[in-house]
Amino acid sequence: MKAFDLAIIGAGPAGISAAIEAAALGASVALIEENPVPGGKVFGHMNDHLKDAMPDRFEKRIGSQLLQRLDSVMDRVSVFLESEVWTVWDQWIVAIHQKGTSGDQVRSIRAGKLIISIGAFERIVPFQGWTLPGIFSVGGLNSLTKRGIVPGEKILITGSGPLQLVLAHHLINAGAGIIGMVNAASPQDIAARGLQLLSNMNGSVLASGVNHLFAIKRQRIPTYFSHAISMADGSHQVERVVIVRVDRTGRPIKGTEREIVTDCVAYGYGLIPSCEVTRLCGCNHIFDDQLGYWKVQLSEKMETSKAGVFVAGDCRLVKGYSAAIEEGKIAAVEACVQLGYTNRKTADSMLRASRRRLRRFKRFARAMECISRPGPGLLDIISDDTVICRCEEVTMKDIRSAVAEGAGDVNDIKRRTRLGMGHCQGRFCGQVINELIWKMTGIPQKREIFTARIPVKPVPFGVLAKV
Amino acid sequence: MEQENTFEIEVNGQKVRAQRGQTIAEALLAGGLRIFRKTRNDVPRGFYCGMGVCYECRMIVNGIPNVRTCMTPATPGCKVSTQNESMMKAEA
Numbered sequence: 001m002k003a004f005d006l007a008i009i010g011a012g013p014a015g016i017s018a019a020i021e022a023a024a025l026g027a028s029v030a031l032i033e034e035n036p037v038p039g040g041k042v043f044g045h046m047n048d049h050l051k052d053a054m055p056d057r058f059e060k061r062i063g064s065q066l067l068q069r070l071d072s073v074m075d076r077v078s079v080f081l082e083s084e085v086w087t088v089w090d091q092w093i094v095a096i097h098q099k100g101t102s103g104d105q106v107r108s109i110r111a112g113k114l115i116i117s118i119g120a121f122e123r124i125v126p127f128q129g130w131t132l133p134g135i136f137s138v139g140g141l142n143s144l145t146k147r148g149i150v151p152g153e154k155i156l157i158t159g160s161g162p163l164q165l166v167l168a169h170h171l172i173n174a175g176a177g178i179i180g181m182v183n184a185a186s187p188q189d190i191a192a193r194g195l196q197l198l199s200n201m202n203g204s205v206l207a208s209g210v211n212h213l214f215a216i217k218r219q220r221i222p223t224y225f226s227h228a229i230s231m232a233d234g235s236h237q238v239e240r241v242v243i244v245r246v247d248r249t250g251r252p253i254k255g256t257e258r259e260i261v262t263d264c265v266a267y268g269y270g271l272i273p274s275c276e277v278t279r280l281c282g283c284n285h286i287f288d289d290q291l292g293y294w295k296v297q298l299s300e301k302m303e304t305s306k307a308g309v310f311v312a313g314d315c316r317l318v319k320g321y322s323a324a325i326e327e328g329k330i331a332a333v334e335a336c337v338q339l340g341y342t343n344r345k346t347a348d349s350m351l352r353a354s355r356r357r358l359r360r361f362k363r364f365a366r367a368m369e370c371i372s373r374p375g376p377g378l379l380d381i382i383s384d385d386t387v388i389c390r391c392e393e394v395t396m397k398d399i400r401s402a403v404a405e406g407a408g409d410v411n412d413i414k415r416r417t418r419l420g421m422g423h424c425q426g427r428f429c430g431q432v433i434n435e436l437i438w439k440m441t442g443i444p445q446k447r448e449i450f451t452a453r454i455p456v457k458p459v460p461f462g463v464l465a466k467v
Numbered sequence: 468m469e470q471e472n473t474f475e476i477e478v479n480g481q482k483v484r485a486q487r488g489q490t491i492a493e494a495l496l497a498g499g500l501r502i503f504r505k506t507r508n509d510v511p512r513g514f515y516c517g518m519g520v521c522y523e524c525r526m527i528v529n530g531i532p533n534v535r536t537c538m539t540p541a542t543p544g545c546k547v548s549t550q551n552e553s554m555m556k557a558e559a
Contacts, residue, residue, distance in 0.1 A: 140537075144496060
């Protein structure tokens with residue numbers, strides 16, 4: 001088994017930044033990425049000739065700088081591409097499922113320290129018809145648009161969060177037709193957080209934001225504040241949707257429904273951290289009541305409750321690429337202190353500026369996340385026929401029956417209905433299942449999360465048999 | 468040697484143009500295809516999260532099932548077909 005000082009899981013902005021810093025201090029580094037290229041969702045597409053489709057200058061500049069710096073330390077970094085971590089064994093053996101032209105293989109590496117930087121994914125509130133082809137996550141449609149692909153002519157952007165603006169701007173640049181923007185927040189909610197946002201912005205975020213807003217303003221796109229998508233319909237793909245006015249708590253207001261004809265819908269309520277690998281490692285997690293998601297507990301040194309396991313980037317708190325780059329650096333330098341490649345004094349002086357910038361990014365991110373978080377009343381849009389678990393096609397009705405039969409917690413629901421047992425391993429349905437049980441029983445119980453199981457990502461049996 | 472920037476892939480027996488650097492999913496969506504798989508209840512599904520989390524874009528690629536097309540580069544001549552899981556259940 002190959003051994004490294006440091007294994008970094010996820011080669012997005014945080015992971016790449018960590019690899020650069022650790023390699024520069026002399027550590028041997030394994031950088032593991034499931035995609036064919038490093039860069040993550042924000043910079044991963046910059047490696048090829050399609051990169052000119054990217055309109056955001058700031059993003060482009062920071063991304064190319066980061067990828068160039070990674071190139072300059074490649075002699076000290078072993079990059080494993082198309083490689084998924086399916087489990088982590090204690091102290092620390094990382095099990096990798098690597099795809100390749102000569103077939104899949106599994107291998108394991110040993111690492112002195114771990115940095116987990118696996119990013120974030122879409123926050124959802126299921127609605128009837130959300131599984132129809134043509135309904136994309138906001139991030140999913142954004143990644144296509146950045147690559148010059150616009151899969152529709154009448155595009156409706158729904159949900160909440162800053163990524164909506166980024167997507168709208170990218171679509172406008174691609175010459176796409178946006179027929180409307182639907183936002184669950186009210187203008188008052190957004191204004192209330194505006195000051196908090198402005199006082200914590202850095203130059204490039206502010207410039208990007210203003211740039212996006214002006215581009216959207218010029219297009220005179222119909223905008224529906226305090227509205228949410230509640231239903232989608234179509235025979236083989238989305239053909240029309242219903243949007244409804246919602247009150248301050250997110251509750252739909254009867255009689256305010258309106259139908260919109262569309263062939264492409266982006267849908268999502270911001271992003272939430274991906275915490276399945278830290279859960280698998282046995283790190284402590286807490287539920288952040290203000291932001292409405294689970295997150296791993298970290299020390300100031302970005303270390304989890306498990307000694308030697310560090311976390312960086314959006315898989316702790318969703319903050320975007322600039323903050324992820326700072327966190328990657330902090331986690332790597334702290335890991336290198338423990339490994340003996342640098343000392344406390346040097347580390348502190350290396351990290352002073354990063355720590356200061358990060359504090360501001362975090363305040364900004366919290367305010368942004370509070371705007372994105374849908375109110376609890378929005379769960380009222382879920383009808384009996386709404387699919388809650390896409391993978392196993394478990395509906396609200398199935399959950400209702402299970403609760404009536406006595407299912408009392410999320411793992412019990414999982415055993416009875418197969419909710420959360422499919423390919424995505426409960427990443428989407430797991431976000432709402434607590435609230436749905438509480439709603440049905442009328443009793444808010446302990447907040448729970450599915451037990452993280454091996455493998456965290458599906459691995460074919462035939463591949464495992466070769467271990 | 469200069470590589471060709473566009474090439475053909477085969478999707479359910481039909482030729483679809485792909486660009487070098489594109490994933491299979493990107494080539495399919497650019498070519499107007501929306502349905503990537505059918506669930507065991509025969510319900511159509513397509514590209515959703517675009518980042519390897521949801522597995523909705525899984526298809527049969529060169530004979531291998533459950534390949535996430537959003538993360539798999541298109542290669543000249545690769546053969547892609549809709550993954551019909553209601554049929555897969557019947558065969559099993």
